[in-house]
Amino acid sequence: MPEATDILNALVLMTNFVFVPALAYGSQLALGALGVTLVFGILRFANFAHGDLMAFGTTIVILMTWGLQAQGITAGPVPTALIALVPAILVTAIAAILIDRSVFGFYRKRRAAPVVLVIASVGVMFMLSAIVRFIMGTDDRRFSDGERFIIRAREFREMTGLDEGLAIQTTQALTVGVAIVTVTALFVFLRRSRTGKAMRAYSDNEDLALLSGINPDRVVLITWIIAAALATIAGALYGLDKSFKPFTYFQLLLPIFAAAILGGIGQPIGAVVGGYIVAFSEVMMTYAYKRFATYLVPETWAPEGLLQFLGTDYKFAVSFIILVVVLLIRPTGIFRGAVIK
């Protein structure tokens, strides 16, 4: 039997390297998937430009953060980016609406098939990614300032006397906190407000919504504002937590779509649940359990290898496998969403 402190050490180890990072990453995916699922529910196409809309929003956040810092304005212990978020959402929303007016609206009026809109969104994706690279370049950038940690590993060890440390970064706590507030606000809006209900009605049954006098143009407008806000928040949180690199935002499209489809596309609650499942699967599949095991099994059984299912280079394979399995076994996802055609 392992001793109590060994079990505690093992638990702290898992919390530090699996639970906390996956919770933060899952929150970012959940916000991203919410944007995709909302656009799908209302506009009825899979928006491949969402990853690059996130990159665009983050670019604006970074520019505004620099602007604020240049004027000597910071947010104290929390990243300055948090202040920059509000105006950046505004700019991104305007950009999304302009894109809708000029591209998606054009095809909507012609009642184009969903696949046409999907291809158009790929075009928008290239355009946005070019704008982002033009402004920011292709390198890694960190734009987080303020206090780096809430709890440092060393402090934790001294406090508890355990061998394993637990570190919680400000950006991780912030990510989870902001995600909870955003998701709650969105759900209250969709459940309680007149406009939110009209959006659900439009997503549920477009013809009947029109017969009830719901104005489709207004629903579409509000959808883009919300999608842009979600994209900017998700993108900024991801960038704060890891770093900002345009290419990784394109790559995020895979886990985001896996999350949205796993939860049931068009279902907001599904996007949130899907986001966390994908994040936890990814982190748990790529974590090396060797040290974890040494705490729990007798020394003689100590494992030889790293006890890692997949190298971190292959983390996107996890999303891919989830996506394929869901589409094969239950295409409507957990919460019975639509099936992408």
Next chain:
Amino acid sequence: MYLIGQGMTGGYGGADIIKDCTIGVDKGEIAVIVGPNGAGKSTAMKAMLGMLTIRQGHVRLGDKDITRLTPQARVGEGIAFVPQTNNVFTGMSVEENLEMGAYLRRDDIRHTMAQIYDLFPILKEKRRQNAGELSGGQRQQVAVGRALMTRPSVLMLDEPTAGVSPIVMGELFDRIIEVRDTGLAVLMVEQNARQALEIADRGYVLVGGVNWREGTGEELLANPEVRKSFLGG
């Protein structure tokens, strides 16, 4: 007549589905359209609603020509419509369905909602349940309730009794009579021709997109030709 589609001719882009078709209904009256499948009954209704552009003819509501109005504008003018299929928001509660029916209204809707719960008591009981989880007959009640939330002057129903049992059908017809007695004009398409004509003040038999016979419900029920073709002798 209060609502009338006069000499309507048109289709879905290809050949004309309805040809010189005239259908009307007055306030405080039930008008029923019957006819074989594919006769153009739903199409005639869609034409009166503006969900289909007609090549010839016009639609009048009261003394207003509404031929060029969009469906939403006609809803605003007081025409409510219960489609044949997909006529509820399945992912929303019964109460939310009713609220959406009243979307255009900015005044207090609680009184109207109470009236609808009086008309369909089961809906009050199930008001927190999703409409998609209800039985066929209950769904039709939600659909009618949603349409009535606008406080319309005309209620149009496309096969409200499709797929419900004879008992539920009888109840639904009783409710529709109650609605008529409040002074609304009720226009409906019905597959159950005999029962529908029994409650109809006015009836139209449509065949191949043209008016074949018309008259009061009683007249049509007594007409040997109509009996032979549609009422099984």
